[in-house]
Amino acid sequence: MxxxxxxxxxxxxxxxxxxxxxxxxxxxxxxxxxEAAAAFGYAxxxxxxxxxxxxxxxxxxxxxxxxxxxxxxxxxxxxxGGV
Amino acid sequence: xxxxxxxxACVEAELAGAEAWLVRHVVxxxxxxxxxxxxxxxxxxxxxxxxxxxxxxxxxKAVPPAWTFVDHDTNEPRQSAWPKGEPLxxxxxxxxxxxxxxxxxxxxxxxxxxxxxxNGVHANWGNSSGWLQxxxxxxxxxxxIGEMLAVIDLHLLQSKECMK
Numbered sequence: 001m002x003x004x005x006x007x008x009x010x011x012x013x014x015x016x017x018x019x020x021x022x023x024x025x026x027x028x029x030x031x032x033x034x035e036a037a038a039a040f041g042y043a044x045x046x047x048x049x050x051x052x053x054x055x056x057x058x059x060x061x062x063x064x065x066x067x068x069x070x071x072x073x074x075x076x077x078x079x080x081g082g083v
Numbered sequence: 084x085x086x087x088x089x090x091x092a093c094v095e096a097e098l099a100g101a102e103a104w105l106v107r108h109v110v111x112x113x114x115x116x117x118x119x120x121x122x123x124x125x126x127x128x129x130x131x132x133x134x135x136x137x138x139x140x141x142x143x144k145a146v147p148p149a150w151t152f153v154d155h156d157t158n159e160p161r162q163s164a165w166p167k168g169e170p171l172x173x174x175x176x177x178x179x180x181x182x183x184x185x186x187x188x189x190x191x192x193x194x195x196x197x198x199x200x201x202n203g204v205h206a207n208w209g210n211s212s213g214w215l216q217x218x219x220x221x222x223x224x225x226x227x228i229g230e231m232l233a234v235i236d237l238h239l240l241q242s243k244e245c246m247k
Contacts, residue, residue, distance in 0.1 A: 011107070012100065014100040014230065042224075045224055046218065047220065054128075054240050056172060059175075078234055080221050081222075081223060
C-alpha cells in the first residue's frame, strides 16, 4: 500500500508564484527539495532544503518527520557554507 | 568585459523573482542601471540594525557580483556594517560571513571578492569566471540574484550580533 501523501506549496526566489507538489510523507526533505529546485530551474549541484518561517528544515528528515502541514508553504534555499 | 547592456539584461531577467522574495521579506532594494549596483537594506535579526548590502554587478554573469556590506548611513565600508557570522544549525554549513586579513567578506562561490583574481580568501577556487561550475557537498550554491539574497538572509538569520 502506498504511503499517504502531503501537498506543499514551495516558494522560490527565482519566481513570483509558488509551485505546488504532492509527495509521499515518507519522502526525505533532501529529495523533495531537489525535485522542487529542478522544477524551478535551479542549476544542478546544489544542496537545497526548505525553510519554514525562519527555521531551516533538516534535509535528513522525512516530510512527516519535519511536521510539514498538508497545504502548508515553505521556501526553497541552498545550504552549506563557503568552506 | 561584459557590456553594460548585457549585464542589465541579465539582472533584469532575474529581478521579478528576486523582487517577490524581497517584498515577502520586507527588504527594500534598488538597482542602479548607471553604476550597475544592486542594494538591499536588510535588518539584523538580533539587534534590529539596518544593514546595507551592496552588490556590484559589473560583469554579471560572466563573473558573480561583488557583495559587501557598507555603512547604512554613509555607504562607506565599515566592519560594524557587517553581521557576525554563526554556523547554520545542525551542521548544515559554516557561516559565509568570515574575516579575511581582518576584513569581513561574504565567503561564498557567488561572491567575486572571495576569488583569487580579487585577492580573496579562496585561491583554491580559481578565477571568478568559473563560479557557475563550482560545486560540492559543503559549498552553498546560488546562481541567481534571488538565490543569493535568500542564502545571505539565511546566514544573517543565524547572526547574534554585528561586528565591532
